[in-house]
Amino acid sequence: MRQPVAITGLGCISSLGNSVADNWAALADGSSAIRPLSGFEETDLKVASAAQVQNYSPEAYFQSSRLGLLDRHSQFALVAAREAVEDAGLDPPDLAASAAIIGTGCGGKETDEITYQKLYQEQKPRVHPFTIPRGMPSAASSQISMELGIQGPSFTLSSACASSNHAVAQAVLMIRSGMVDLAIAGGADAPFTYGLLKSWEALRVLSPDTCRPFSADRKGLVLGEGAGMVVLESLEHARRRGAVIHALISGIGMSADASHITDPSSEGAARAMQAALDDAALAAEEVAYINAHGTGTRQNDPSETAAIRQVFGNHAGKLLVSSSKSMHGHALGAAGAIELIATVLSLKQGLIPPTANFTSAGEGCDLDYVANRSLEMEYDHALSNSFAFGGLNAVLAVSRTS
Template sequence: MTRDGNSRVVITGLGSVSALGLDTDRFWTAVKTGQSGIAPLQGFADAALKIKLGAQVKGFDAAAHFSSRDLPLLDRYSQFALMACREAIGQAGLEPAVLHDAAAVIGTGCGGKETDEITYAHLYKEQKSRAHPFTIPKGMPSAAASQVSMQLSIAGPVFTVSSACSSANHAIAQAALLIRAGVVEVAIAGGTDAPFTYGLLKAWEALRVVSTDNCRPFSADRSGLVLGEGAGMVVLESERHARRRGASILARLAGSGMTADAGHITDPSADGAARAIRAALKDAAIDAQSVEYVNAHGTGTLANDRTETEALHRVFGTHAKALMVSSTKAMHGHALGASGGLEFIATVLALREGIIPPTINFTGPGEGCDLDYVPNVARERKIRVAISNSFAFGGLNAVQVLQAI
């Protein structure tokens, strides 16, 4: 498939908030040096929780980043979204007039859980008779997208995508489609989530997929995922628009693939994942043999890691053994709707800097996990083509193909 400069999509800005730091420089420094943001869970000392670990954002003071006027309307997940969007837009150097006509597509798996938790505590625990009047506008799933629109004066198409752990990749795909269709020339997209509330932690606890000791993707002794929080946002532009304004282009978003397993609500399907990867490569018009690096979904659960490895074998055949595959979730945790955004950023920077992030905590391959997972130490390697996988509960799959400029 041949695309002209209006339909080719490039990345010109990156923004992130995570357990690895409040900006992308700190995020990338931690990722490429194999530093973990996973630590003992803070803020739940008296709670009856079996979950003891989390990749929580540290050193974050909302009052230092937002006005006292705005804070009452900003759930934690909206705060993260705004901070990451500001950084991405700042790096891209977008003027207000360009932003006004841009799109914003914000993914979230949870929405405003902090607001929900506070509200339910007032009503059921403290026996209050009324909820706060801002409960709905602060906690609704589209609140982050609305806040990004209002505070950054983005007046083009603005909406929320919610597809569990694939939310950010789906949001980026939708933003790219808007650009390719000629609806907008610029879009900001990604994901945000803040899942560290007692009620949500108890719900995850009940699923029995959360590790009590650490996140070890693809390892024989892996014991589950570790939850994280934060936001990962990127600025996308048509290549013609970016070059016309002299923007620094970080990488090209060559193609996207989206499928559904149409099967089990929690048990992943290698077929569904493989079809998403094939669809992304077809959309990018890139041969599977050209892919050098895979930023894996890699949650550290028994089912996901084995199934994702099988999907890679199905798509890449004998070339699968030549792939470098890594999961950065062992560092920033599984930030749910934000994970795809953080991992997309890591993939862009791997292409740009020639450094392949490691899979830390790797102790040896698990059954069915027989690929090169870049164990424990980053690898210096100039690459041209990479993919970033997101595979969500409900069998919702989204894959991005990224290409070096």
């Protein structure tokens, strides 16, 4: 069996709070951060609800001279990476030979929007000289590597809503191979720009009020923003330096539906979950909890439920399944990392976060979705699911330390 990879640092900023502790407190309480969309009152947007980061001032985290180089999604990535590194107890020399693998679904959309507004609306002949380095999809990984002195492999992955789970999986593979002993991995996204919101509006998958995953009256997803980052280490490396190990990535599973750009396939999702179990050498009966992709859309929820039943068979009825997107919204390329952190803390604390806003089970949704209230339970193994547009699936198996 492959040696599991240790998770030794956690960092998070989302609509639930600007730190891991604040995020976990809200998740444990079942408190949803979904509110009316703000900042676009003078537009024709029909987007009603959002899960936006609150009480955030860039100047509290960055010198004003640096902000010209930092798109909002890069800011979030750095805030979360700093917290993860501090949590792991790492110093700059520890990071030099490490890796930074960052996922994003959108990249620097704020920068794109500002640029196009100046060119096409204001008819300005010039744009900011740092438009390219600020808005490029790899900006976050570059900024993290520069700030933290990471000189090993550093790059960005993009697979829509599975981006950060794919980033974590890539980091795990690099550690297993011996390429690096330590990596920072996760994802960041900041999708609240007029043009991007109009594009999501056109897809007709956004809820007009809140996110009710797996419920009969669910009306769609609610967009969120933020970043989640984890420090990953080989188990040997973590033990050698006396690190506190939060949990283990015991397995990874990836697949592609190869069928439809927006309509998910339960078979593709099932292959990714089974691959994660096989990689971790776990029997289905050993898993107690699944942090579901759980978007609250008509398409995802019954498809994901069917995939879980396909993989877990009779044990599916004993599983606890919840969607934390009901509280922090769908943070796109950051979603998987935020949800991985929720899963890690669930294992550590012996507490299953609920599916908030749940009313009654929808058709094809017949599992235990931990409705509205968290549940105390000690357990050893969980899965965290991410299933993206384009049929790109990435599942992480997470286990308690022995």
